[in-house]
Amino acid sequence: MDATGADAGGMARTAKSGGVRAAKAAANRARMLAAARDLFVAQGYASTSMQAIAKQAGMAVQTLYFTFATKRAILTEVLDVEIAGDTEPVATLDRPWVAEALAADPAGQLRLQAAASARILTRVAPILEAVRSTAAHDPEIAELWQTNIAQRLTVQTRFAEALAAKTGLRAGIGTDRAADLMLAAFAPEAFHLLVHERGWQVAEWEANAGDTLIRQLLPDGPQSG
Known part of the structure; x- marks a missing residue:
């Protein structure tokens, strides 16, 4: 050789x-x-x-x-x-499911957001609960908790802006308020309470979150999705 x-x-x-x-x-x-x-x-x-x-x-x-x-x-x-x-x-906003949701009709977008949130929270809600409970007495973890909230709000703001561009939102609802309502609907605290404490099925939580946002954010009238 x-x-x-x-x-x-x-x-x-x-x-x-x-x-x-x-x-x-x-x-x-x-x-x-x-x-x-x-x-x-x-x-x-x-x-x-x-x-x-x-x-x-x-x-x-x-x-x-x-x-x-x-x-x-x-x-x-x-x-x-x-x-x-x-x-x-790969950042959350660069994930394929985000592109799919952004491309959907208004109601379809909200239901796809709820489906993705259900998958994510099934994995992460227990550890986020540990972070939230520690944040009250640990400044470093409090900072991490606030960073997580800010990251979630960034994602929901992108979705709110996309939703507003597709359809007029319900009267009195701007993109900032829409993002806040999405943030609340998909909050890990609510998921933990209903799924882990109250015994809801994840599919029930998903359907409720999607339906709630459709009622809160979209104008009355027939919706796809």
Whole structure:
């Protein structure tokens, strides 16, 4: 084998080895995030230590600190992953379901928003409840909670603007108020109360949220969707 062949073989082995290491690192990261999520939900953020997360994940605590540095960093990434449903670096407003909803007729848009919110909140409402309950006495987590609200409002404002461009909103409703009503209808607190505390089925919550926004935001008359 000539030098060129030897170099190519070495590069292939190096690439393969790097791929294996990357896959192992990603799997370990996912284990740590899953362990943190389960513990934050089960016993609260404040009561969960880095040592406990490492033990739950079956990892050395030094590995946990090396990967995330702080408990808040873990919580932030847990939220990001649970909201997205994956680890892809794609913003919410760039997700395919958003484009589908924005392209729908007015009632269809609101029902697609409710369907997406049901899927997202099924994943993230328990961890958001842990964040909300901690925010009352932890300034760092209070800041994280406010950031989450602001992010949700940004998304709903985009939807409200799109809705207003498709149809005249109900009299007295502007885009700011429409965004606020969407924010309230899809609030994780309401989802947690009705689904986890009152025993509603997720499909019932979804239908109610969509119907409520159609009544609140759209003018009277036949609506598609």
